[in-house]
Amino acid sequence: MSTHGNRTERGRWRAVATVATATALVAVPLTLSSTMATAAEAHVDNPYAGAKQYVNPTWAATVESAATRAGDPTLAAQMRTVAKQPTAVWMDRISAINGNADGNGLKFHLDEAVKQKTGSTPLVFNLVIYNLPGRDCFALASNGELPASDAGLARYKTEYIDPIVDLLSDSKYADIRIAATIEPDSLPNLVTNMSEATCQASAPYYREGVKYALDELKTLDNVYTYLDAAHSGWLGWDSNSGPTAKLFAEVAKSTKKGFASIDGFVTNTANSTPLAEPFLPDPTLNVGGNPVRSSKFYEWNSDFGEHAWTAQLHRLLVAEGFPSSTGMLIDTSRNGWGGPDRPTKVSTSTNLETYVNESRIDRRTHRGAWCNPLGAGIGELPVATPSSAPAAAHLDAYVWIKPPGESDGASKEIPNDQGKSFDRMCDPTYVASKLANNLTGATPDAPLAGQWFEAQFTTLVKNAYPVIPTSGATPGPTPSVTPSPSVTTPPPPVTPSPSVTTPPPPVTPSPSVTTPPPPVTPSPTANPAGACSVTYTANSWNNGFTASVKVTNRSSSALSGWNLKFTFANGQQVQQGWSATWSQSGSTVTATNAAWNGTLAAGGSVDIGFNGSHSGTNTAPTAFTLNGATCTIG
Numbered sequence: 234m235s236t237h238g239n240r241t242e243r244g245r246w247r248a249v250a251t252v253a254t255a256t257a258l259v260a261v262p263l264t265l266s267s268t269m270a271t272a273a274e275a276h277v278d279n280p281y282a283g284a285k286q287y288v289n290p291t292w293a294a295t296v297e298s299a300a301t302r303a304g305d306p307t308l309a310a311q312m313r314t315v316a317k318q319p320t321a322v323w324m325d326r327i328s329a330i331n332g333n334a335d336g337n338g339l340k341f342h343l344d345e346a347v348k349q350k351t352g353s354t355p356l357v358f359n360l361v362i363y364n365l366p367g368r369d370c371f372a373l374a375s376n377g378e379l380p381a382s383d384a385g386l387a388r389y390k391t392e393y394i395d396p397i398v399d400l401l402s403d404s405k406y407a408d409i410r411i412a413a414t415i416e417p418d419s420l421p422n423l424v425t426n427m428s429e430a431t432c433q434a435s436a437p438y439y440r441e442g443v444k445y446a447l448d449e450l451k452t453l454d455n456v457y458t459y460l461d462a463a464h465s466g467w468l469g470w471d472s473n474s475g476p477t478a479k480l481f482a483e484v485a486k487s488t489k490k491g492f493a494s495i496d497g498f499v500t501n502t503a504n505s506t507p508l509a510e511p512f513l514p515d516p517t518l519n520v521g522g523n524p525v526r527s528s529k530f531y532e533w534n535s536d537f538g539e540h541a542w543t544a545q546l547h548r549l550l551v552a553e554g555f556p557s558s559t560g561m562l563i564d565t566s567r568n569g570w571g572g573p574d575r576p577t578k579v580s581t582s583t584n585l586e587t588y589v590n591e592s593r594i595d596r597r598t599h600r601g602a603w604c605n606p607l608g609a610g611i612g613e614l615p616v617a618t619p620s621s622a623p624a625a626a627h628l629d630a631y632v633w634i635k636p637p638g639e640s641d642g643a644s645k646e647i648p649n650d651q652g653k654s655f656d657r658m659c660d661p662t663y664v665a666s667k668l669a670n671n672l673t674g675a676t677p678d679a680p681l682a683g684q685w686f687e688a689q690f691t692t693l694v695k696n697a698y699p700v701i702p703t704s705g706a707t708p709g710p711t712p713s714v715t716p717s718p719s720v721t722t723p724p725p726p727v728t729p730s731p732s733v734t735t736p737p738p739p740v741t742p743s744p745s746v747t748t749p750p751p752p753v754t755p756s757p758t759a760n761p762a763g764a765c766s767v768t769y770t771a772n773s774w775n776n777g778f779t780a781s782v783k784v785t786n787r788s789s790s791a792l793s794g795w796n797l798k799f800t801f802a803n804g805q806q807v808q809q810g811w812s813a814t815w816s817q818s819g820s821t822v823t824a825t826n827a828a829w830n831g832t833l834a835a836g837g838s839v840d841i842g843f844n845g846s847h848s849g850t851n852t853a854p855t856a857f858t859l860n861g862a863t864c865t866i867g
């Protein structure tokens with residue numbers, strides 16, 4: 234509590250000193266004025282407008298040193314352009330405040346920020362508040378130092394938030410605009426991952442911790458608060474976005490200043506979801522008889538990118554009582570998706586899955602893949618009120634919250650004293666049920682979350698989109714024109730096959746995520762014996778095969794939740810499956826519905842499949858059960 238007392242003292246002093254300085258200026262020699270606390274400016278609507286942003290010299294030096302090893306001169310020059318860009322400073326544990334082996338402390342950065350401020354041009358300092366009790370409750374890679382307990386919360390308040398606010402309240406920093414990203418992933422986890430015991434345990438501490446952080450940070454006029462709002466591939470479904478806006482409103486109302494305690498929201502923090510899909514502009518477009526959004530990649534989510542997500546979220550927030558001035562930020566540090574695998578045109582396929590897979594610029598195996606995604610590139614350079622964004626997105630700026638080149642998590646167990654664990658989402662050999670049984674697509678040989686990962690950094694620069702310029706691009710105070718991408722206007726979509734759009738399934742899919750929630754598995758309803766049929770076809774080669782399984786509900790009532798079981802005769806193994814959650818125990822395989830296909834109407838069918846391995850003989854299974862009932866073949 235003593236630090237807290239000091240801060241309040243200093244905060245009060247600051248207010249008095251500000252007035253004194255302003256009046257004293259007339260009599261004080263001009264040479265002194267630059268070293269004195271200047272008049273604190275009024276809180277503005279968009280702190281980024283007309284401002285420069287802080288460039289972290291420590292990170293820039295690391296990037297510069299990577300440039301010396303880049304080999305290729307063009308790549309080296311691009312890295313040097315990257316080194317000039319502003320990135321956020323993460324307070325990822327208590328020791329980060331004073332500085333530790335991984336970096337300088339907050340005071341160092343704030344003092345540097347004061348040096349970087351030139352004349353009357355405002356300077357924004359991007360700060361990440363990231364140390365809640367029970368942090369990262371649905372994943373392991375960024376688990377934190379504080380337990381989800383009353384004692385953890387007490388430490389969060391007195392040893393973490395209070396000292397940070399103390400430092401920020403120093404009058405020296407009164408005219409630096411502090412833009413605080415508040416607790417990435419925390420409140421979003423409470424929307425989608427409350428089936429997890431760890432998130433249940435963290436929930437009260439997340440709410441109370443975020444409220445406390447807002448209350449304390451908002452004692453300072455030069456602080457701007459942006460709550461983390463995940464990304465479109467996590468919260469875009471209507472079934473998630475509505476509850477998200479309600480939760481944010483509840484948290485806002487719990488604070489001392491209510492809605493005024495939140496300046497805005499930041500999406501895509503440390504994620505790689507693109508701003509939009511240039512070749513998939515219409516989620517409802519019908520291809521092969523179904524809307525694009527019903528494809529496996531989008532799982533009925535209509536928000537294909539962050540512009541759509543911030544627009545949707547803003548609309549919902551205003552409906553919940555937030556002021557329309559609420560501003561949005563998007564972390565574009567790693568959502569560029571350029572490089573050789575970027576599609577250059579819309580697909581001409583009439584098969585929905587092929588169409589989507591050939592058209593999408595997001596090359597991840599699944600939208601829930603969050604750990605060091607291989608193939609991602611740097612996105613738009615930081616810029617205020619980006620002119621390329623739709624007005625409905627309500628953007629204050631594109632920002633780089635995740636410093637490019639810092640790992641999301643280790644690809645194997647690495648002992649550490651930060652509480653971080655090994656999350657298999659960071660292991661490229663892992664087929665993840667959280668990713669609809671796709672491989673994670675993570676970059677191999679990754680170090681611990683937050684550590685420098687040069688191999689990834691090199692790919693991020695090479696795959697940047699827009700391409701990083703080799704010179705110039707020093708971020709200026711005015712919204713700069715982003716380097717010219719090659720033409721982004723998509724060609725008109727191919728007219729899809731005329732068949733009638735299949736109505737979406739009544740089960741609204743649950744998302745997959747930065748930290749994807751488990752699919753909602755409704756409890757299976759009874760299914761009378763003989764009330765199902767299955768067709769199973771397999772294409773085999775050497776020791777591999779792809780199997781397609783069509784399951785039809787032959788009963789007279791709909792199923793809400795289903796599981797299919799069968800047994801292999803020759804030691805076959807499921808490697809990777811789709812449209813269901815696949816598991817195998819011995820020779821018995823179980824496929825449980827995905828979140829979006831759990832309802833199986835009477836007479837309705839679902840197509841699922843998998844890639845498998847075999848050792849020479851690959852007899853098709855003959856006995857299938859659906860919810861325990863025997864199925865006929867064919």
Ligand code: BGC
Binds near residue numbers: 374
């Ligand atoms: C890590 C932090 C790190 C941040 C920025 C997070 O994933 O857990 O330790 O500071 O990324 O790289």
